[in-house]
Amino acid sequence: MNTAGNPPGHEPGSPTYHGLPAIKTPVWTWEVPAYFYAGGAAGAAATIGAVLQVLDSEDSARLVRRCRDIAALGTTVGTALLISDLGRPARFLNMLRVFKPSSPLNVGSWILTAATGLSIGAAVLSRGEGPLARMGELAGLGAGVLGPPLAGYTAVLLAATAVPVWQEGRTTLPVLFIASSTGAACSLLELGDFDETELTAVRRLGTIAQLVELAAAKAVERETGRVERVARPYDEGLSGALWKASGALTVVSLAVDQMTGKRKGGRVAAALFGSAGSLALRFSVWHAGRASAADPRATFESQRA
CATH class of the missing domain: 1.20.120 (Four Helix Bundle (Hemerythrin (Met), subunit A))
Structure with missing residues (x-):
């Protein structure tokens, strides 16, 4: 650390490592903040739909269906955005090879994967009849449980970095x-x-x-x-x-x-x-x-x- 002979723009008396950044700038591309929005909205919609399903499924059938559609579309688009940022699908699949509760990135990957499957299942199966419809209802409840973690884990992920x-x-x-x-x-x-x-x-x-x-x-x-x-x-x-x-x-x-x-x-x-x-x-x-x-x-x- 020094305060003399630093690159232009260094402020005298301020601690730095030779006027250079101490950490690397995040390499995430625009797809990541776009995913933050899509995945967050999807998670919230899934939870709203699940709550309405439990409280008033008959009178709010159209609203519940719209919530499920938003959740299915948002998680699907969000997954595509993350894969686009990573470069190829194999890199996303590699994050699912293990389960590490101490890693917000790993836990978030599992949350997104489960929420996507459940949201799509709820949106598609609930339009059927009999056993398929009941499976769709259960999937909607499962997606609703994962909604808050899906909406909030990205902020936990950011806070766990050195930025x-x-x-x-x-x-x-x-x-x-x-x-x-x-x-x-x-x-x-x-x-x-x-x-x-x-x-x-x-x-x-x-x-x-x-x-x-x-x-x-x-x-x-x-x-x-x-x-x-x-x-x-x-x-x-x-x-x-x-x-x-x-x-x-x-x-x-x-x-x-x-x-x-x-x-x-x-x-x-x-x-x-x-x-x-x-x-x-x-x-x-x-x-x-x-x-x-x-x-x-x-x-x-x-x-x-």
């Missing part, structure tokens, strides 16, 4: 991801045609989820802000712009839904704003991690705090 901005948000980032995933699922559900009772329930849940998401985002800022340098990516650069855009889009979604949500046009607009906000959040966190890893000082200041 300062992700690591410092380890207690609040999972809450943010689960809340945002629930809001995203409700936004997708609002695009469908349901009766007034069903839509009211979806809108209320979506409102609660988005309010929790906004509060959780502030909590992430406070937690990572324990070390001022670490929190910078949420305030500067592309990641900061996306972070602010995510919050603004979520607020707009809430406002539009409250003012015009009873009309289809307003409901669709609110859903689109909400979906865009949730997607922007995932890309913001991804870009923040890349910026944090590239900051020579962030790692040292985080470890010394």
Whole structure:
């Protein structure tokens, strides 16, 4: 470690390793934050569908079916995105060769695999009759149980890395991801045609989820802000712009839904704003991690705090 003769841009008196980043920048491509969104929304939709199945399966049959369709599509698309990022299917299959409870990546791979199979099974088999329909109902319940872990494990995975901005948000980032995933699922559900009772329930849940998401985002800022340098990516650069855009889009979604949500046009607009906000959040966190890893000082200041 030195403070003299460092590369241009090094700040005198700041601890670094010769002005170079102490860790490597994550090599994940855009498919990963896209998966965070797709998989999160799928997990939340599966859980919403399972809860409705248990509480009111007869009166909410259309809504339950839409939840299962979203879960099946989201997990399928999410799996394809991960395989695309890895380069070939064999690399994804290699992660399933063992089961390591201590590895968020390994556990997450198993959760995604099981949730995908159960979600597809629920969406397809429940449209049948007799034993097939009953198998579909059971698959829907299983997918619902795996929904929260699917929506939140990605945040746990990020927090388990050495990237300062992700690591410092380890207690609040999972809450943010689960809340945002629930809001995203409700936004997708609002695009469908349901009766007034069903839509009211979806809108209320979506409102609660988005309010929790906004509060959780502030909590992430406070937690990572324990070390001022670490929190910078949420305030500067592309990641900061996306972070602010995510919050603004979520607020707009809430406002539009409250003012015009009873009309289809307003409901669709609110859903689109909400979906865009949730997607922007995932890309913001991804870009923040890349910026944090590239900051020579962030790692040292985080470890010394």
